[in-house]
Amino acid sequence: MLATPKTLNPADPEHLDLLHRKLLYALDERPVFWWKRGTKYGVVNGETKPMWGMWVFFVQRVVEHRRDSFDVASLEAVYMTDLETGELLDTYENPYTGKTFSVPGRLMGPETQTFLKDGSSVAATHLPGLDIKRTHTLGPATVVANDVWLSFDSSAIVTRTTESGPEQFRVNDLETFNADISDVLDDDMPSAPARATLHLISSWAGWLGMKDQPGSQVTRLIARKAFQFEDVAPQIQTLLKRTHPEIAKDPISALERAPETF
Numbered sequence: 001m002l003a004t005p006k007t008l009n010p011a012d013p014e015h016l017d018l019l020h021r022k023l024l025y026a027l028d029e030r031p032v033f034w035w036k037r038g039t040k041y042g043v044v045n046g047e048t049k050p051m052w053g054m055w056v057f058f059v060q061r062v063v064e065h066r067r068d069s070f071d072v073a074s075l076e077a078v079y080m081t082d083l084e085t086g087e088l089l090d091t092y093e094n095p096y097t098g099k100t101f102s103v104p105g106r107l108m109g110p111e112t113q114t115f116l117k118d119g120s121s122v123a124a125t126h127l128p129g130l131d132i133k134r135t136h137t138l139g140p141a142t143v144v145a146n147d148v149w150l151s152f153d154s155s156a157i158v159t160r161t162t163e164s165g166p167e168q169f170r171v172n173d174l175e176t177f178n179a180d181i182s183d184v185l186d187d188d189m190p191s192a193p194a195r196a197t198l199h200l201i202s203s204w205a206g207w208l209g210m211k212d213q214p215g216s217q218v219t220r221l222i223a224r225k226a227f228q229f230e231d232v233a234p235q236i237q238t239l240l241k242r243t244h245p246e247i248a249k250d251p252i253s254a255l256e257r258a259p260e261t262f
Helices: 013-024 234-243 245-249
Strands: 032-044 047-065 069-081 091-093 100-102 107-116 125-127 130-144 147-160 169-180 195-202 216-226
Touching: 013 130, 013 147, 013 169, 032 195, 047 216, 047 234, 069 234, 107 125, 234 245
Parallel strands: none
Antiparallel strands: 032 047, 032 216, 047 069, 069 107, 091 100, 125 130, 130 147, 147 169, 169 195, 195 216
């Protein structure tokens, strides 16, 4: 386990490494759950249009700790919801084209990523039918009174290996995590309670049929960490029990299942 400093120095790379591990994950092997709520927007000619609501669920677990790196296993479930009713969407009418599409699969992973102490990741992720090349930027951290905010940004190029042609999708993920410094510096707390705000800037999702339409998509999300599935937002518990009851019953074991195919 990493040594906990007496005071937090946001400019110290060792302290940024500690923040990364303790805010997002844990210093031991306990699983953590993240739930997220937000809205996906389309952006054309600088004008934003809300497209759908989102509930997002993550189960994550550090499966290997090392001084200079660590491995994280994760599984994600993404739920698109109607903006007015909040109901789960199985089909979606694209407001830009008027065409209706089936909503794609809701699970991503499980996958395991290796992070270095500077926040960067090792190599690309290969999932069935999908290659993901990511770059990460850890920090800066901002300290005010008993609050610390940690920036953790990533850029990804996603290529469907079953399709020919150039990269299909690009996304930039700007995340800000917040916790109490007293929790970060508590030796008896391997994982600090944390919350986050996220902003994703991406190209059009391929299934929307917007390949030739200039523009992009933006996602705004709020997020909170939980240490038990029962503490995840009730809306996500309901959605997961409805669509993947086996994962809702044992989300930790789901990290061992075969990855989803794209």
